[in-house]
Amino acid sequence: MKKGYFGEFGGCFVPELLMPPLLELEQACTDILPDKAFRTELDGLLRGYAGRETPLTLCPTLSRELGFNLYLKREDLLHTGAHKLNNTLGQALLAERMGKSVLAAETGAGQHGVATAAAAARLGLSCVVFMGEEDTRRQAANVMRMRLLGAEVRPVASGTRTLKDAINEALRFWIAEQRTTHYCFGTAAGPHPFPTLVRDLQSVIGEETKVQCRSAFGALPDVVVACVGGGSNAAGMFYPFVADPEADAVRLAGIEAGGTGEPGCYTSAPLNLGSPGVLHGQYSMLLQDADGQILPSHSVSAGLDYPGVGPEHAWFHKTGRVEYHVVVDAEALHAFARLCRSEGIIPALESSHALAWVLENAEALPAGGNVVVSLSGRGDKDMDIIREHMPDLCLPARAAEKEAVQCL
Amino acid sequence: MPLILNQTEKRSRTAPSTTDRAEGSRPEQTSPPGSGQGSGASVLTRRIEEANAAGRVAFIPFITAGFPTPAKFREALRELDEGGADIIEVGVPFSDPVADGPMVQEASRRALAAGVGLRGILEELAEGAAGRKAPLVLMGYYNPFLRYGLERFARDAAAAGVSGCIVPDLPVDEDGPLRAALEAQGTALIPLVGVNTPVERMRAYARRAAGYVYLVSVLGVTGERSAFADELAEAFTRARSVFSLPLAVGFGFSGPAQLEGMPFRPQAVVVGSALLRFLDAGGSAADFMRRCA
Numbered sequence: 001m002k003k004g005y006f007g008e009f010g011g012c013f014v015p016e017l018l019m020p021p022l023l024e025l026e027q028a029c030t031d032i033l034p035d036k037a038f039r040t041e042l043d044g045l046l047r048g049y050a051g052r053e054t055p056l057t058l059c060p061t062l063s064r065e066l067g068f069n070l071y072l073k074r075e076d077l078l079h080t081g082a083h084k085l086n087n088t089l090g091q092a093l094l095a096e097r098m099g100k101s102v103l104a105a106e107t108g109a110g111q112h113g114v115a116t117a118a119a120a121a122r123l124g125l126s127c128v129v130f131m132g133e134e135d136t137r138r139q140a141a142n143v144m145r146m147r148l149l150g151a152e153v154r155p156v157a158s159g160t161r162t163l164k165d166a167i168n169e170a171l172r173f174w175i176a177e178q179r180t181t182h183y184c185f186g187t188a189a190g191p192h193p194f195p196t197l198v199r200d201l202q203s204v205i206g207e208e209t210k211v212q213c214r215s216a217f218g219a220l221p222d223v224v225v226a227c228v229g230g231g232s233n234a235a236g237m238f239y240p241f242v243a244d245p246e247a248d249a250v251r252l253a254g255i256e257a258g259g260t261g262e263p264g265c266y267t268s269a270p271l272n273l274g275s276p277g278v279l280h281g282q283y284s285m286l287l288q289d290a291d292g293q294i295l296p297s298h299s300v301s302a303g304l305d306y307p308g309v310g311p312e313h314a315w316f317h318k319t320g321r322v323e324y325h326v327v328v329d330a331e332a333l334h335a336f337a338r339l340c341r342s343e344g345i346i347p348a349l350e351s352s353h354a355l356a357w358v359l360e361n362a363e364a365l366p367a368g369g370n371v372v373v374s375l376s377g378r379g380d381k382d383m384d385i386i387r388e389h390m391p392d393l394c395l396p397a398r399a400a401e402k403e404a405v406q407c408l
Numbered sequence: 409m410p411l412i413l414n415q416t417e418k419r420s421r422t423a424p425s426t427t428d429r430a431e432g433s434r435p436e437q438t439s440p441p442g443s444g445q446g447s448g449a450s451v452l453t454r455r456i457e458e459a460n461a462a463g464r465v466a467f468i469p470f471i472t473a474g475f476p477t478p479a480k481f482r483e484a485l486r487e488l489d490e491g492g493a494d495i496i497e498v499g500v501p502f503s504d505p506v507a508d509g510p511m512v513q514e515a516s517r518r519a520l521a522a523g524v525g526l527r528g529i530l531e532e533l534a535e536g537a538a539g540r541k542a543p544l545v546l547m548g549y550y551n552p553f554l555r556y557g558l559e560r561f562a563r564d565a566a567a568a569g570v571s572g573c574i575v576p577d578l579p580v581d582e583d584g585p586l587r588a589a590l591e592a593q594g595t596a597l598i599p600l601v602g603v604n605t606p607v608e609r610m611r612a613y614a615r616r617a618a619g620y621v622y623l624v625s626v627l628g629v630t631g632e633r634s635a636f637a638d639e640l641a642e643a644f645t646r647a648r649s650v651f652s653l654p655l656a657v658g659f660g661f662s663g664p665a666q667l668e669g670m671p672f673r674p675q676a677v678v679v680g681s682a683l684l685r686f687l688d689a690g691g692s693a694a695d696f697m698r699r700c701a
């Protein structure tokens with residue numbers, strides 16, 4: 001297979017001016033990543049700083065209701081609140097070894113920005129985060145967290161003023177500042193070597209899950225589910241299963257965000273609803289019009305709100321090794337509420353999409369079997385959105401009951 | 409594939425004096441397929457050489473299709489041609505122009521909002537092809553070409569009088585399919601190299617290059633600059649030693665006057681953002697050409 005490709009997907013479609021830093025990064029991935037001292041240091045950071053390993057939690061109430069054992073892989077318990085730190089600590093350490101002093105990052109919901117800012121602060125690097133102007137308003141709390149961590153947040157006013165434009169601006173910045181800067185890309189997408197690098201750094205999720213499943217119920221799970229934005233938590237969860245011949249029978253399901261689900265509305269589901277094309281350095285599935293212009297995306301969860309997807313997922317989709325489904329805003333919100341009340345866990349709206357698919361399709365899942373959901377992040381960042389979409393959920397319990405009675 | 413390899417057409421390269429060329433190195437350029445007498449690729453090379461023979465640096469204006477408005481674009485294209493542009497680069501707008509600065513981004517955004525697309529651009533260029541003196545180069549990001557269909561695009565572009573293409577997000581490592589489609593029509597895929605492009609990568613481009621070579625003068629995006637780093641001169645020397653095709657510099661130039669005092673002399677200069685800004689402020693392309701003369 002051609003370098004940097006997953007089947008026909010992937011590649012490195014960037015201006016020539018970005019090839020030298022990407023080739024430098026590729027070399028660093030080959031030379032530094034496997035290095036024992038590097039591994040030891042990263043492992044130490046993941047355990048001592050980030051809080052690995054994360055638990056595999058059995059959900060007793062939901063399991064009873066659903067008729068199978070539902071486990072959550074608790075990336076929500078990782079420092080800064082999402083799986084993103086697995087990637088940023090690895091890339092920050094790599095950048096340090098490469099002699100770079102600045103980390104640049106794009107962010108949508110702000111989770112990757114916060115995780116990059118934290119990793120930079122921890123390792124003494126400077127940090128510049130590009131964030132769509134629209135998102136800086138929607139996710140104001142994360143802007144403040146990044147600033148507290150010492151990062152410079154640059155609002156992006158071009159294009160649709162969301163994640164895809166933040167990536168464009170970060171790439172422009174990297175062209176100019178490549179000598180001092182490492183671009184800490186936030187998901188398993190973009191030009192080679194990012195899809196592979198990010199997947200490998202996130203694979204700790206799936207590796208741990210396999211070991212934890214064996215000790216919890218003595219086998220690999222029947223079904224593993226993860227939400228797919230760019231695809232990093234899903235790639236990190238799935239890859240160790242895909243690469244393991246003993247895991248051939250494990251059903252893998254990636255969940256894309258369908259937005260409102262109303263006809264004619266924008267979605268964030270390029271695998272199910274898009275077509276192949278080139279965006280942000282990769283040939284993959286994307287949402288585009290008949291002229292090849294990139295369409296805006298939409299999802300209630302900012303972290304899934306992206307018109308593209310990592311090339312390896314396009315390949316898994318094509319080969320059929322992973323199935324991909326669409327969950328709409330309302331289903332995700334409903335799953336969010338149900339996990340809060342049933343298990344005492346407030347999930348990120350992104351992760352709620354994965355959970356929602358399990359809840360909506362419970363009857364088709366193996367009774368008495370074991371299902372693992374990647375709980376990629378916690379929902380603290382989503383309070384404003386929840387208040388807006390589900391005001392009832394936020395009322396004091398008594399008042400909510402009264403409202404419910406009035407509705408009857 | 410019936411490609412014409414016309415070795416007799418060995419160009420007499422004009423312009424660069426021998427001092428421009430690194431000592432002892434020999435350009436490894438061979439005539440690429442499709443660079444035969446009448447091909448678009450060879451027309452581009454010849455136009456630059458003719459300007460150089462007349463003692464000029466060839467002037468290549470860049471204008472985004474459909475900017476400032478579709479009607480004004482049509483007028484500007486005609487005025488650039490009548491005003492003596494040696495080659496005209498026409499930008500195909502894209503929603504996500506990563507190699508562009510604020511002015512070209514804004515031009516793309518407005519052109520797209522006005523409904524400009526590749527199909528319409530090719531139709532319009534085809535209509536005006538007969539009366540045009542300057543050969544055209546299309547500059548645009550890969551996805552719209554891919555979506556259009558590479559072979560169909562290459563055919564329709566050739567029919568519209570397009571002599572070459574510049575695709576800023578298509579490095580040599582990925583350019584095989586488009587280059588094959590363009591070469592079949594004799595159309596050049598013009599390489600973009602930068603001040604940070606090492607000599608080995610320049611050689612990879614040189615093995616395939618046609619038309620001319622675009623040297624990006626800054627480590628950055630499009631948009632006017634007041635100063636250029638020393639590394640530009642070094643990159644120019646490096647490129648001159650590798651490529652036998654004419655070298656055009658671009659990204660950051662407001663006009664040929666800016667070349668004065670530079671320690672090297674390119675064969676062509678590309679001016680984009682400055683022209684777009686001039687047009688946006690109500691100026692005419694004819695005036696812009698007079699100012700640049």
Ligand SMILES: Cc1ncc(COP(=O)(O)O)c(C=O)c1O
Nearest residue numbers: 229230231232233303350376377
């Ligand atoms: C909690 C959480 N889950 C998932 C995602 C989606 O990213 P990916 O598909 O790369 O895992 C994000 C992105 O911000 C996130 O914050």
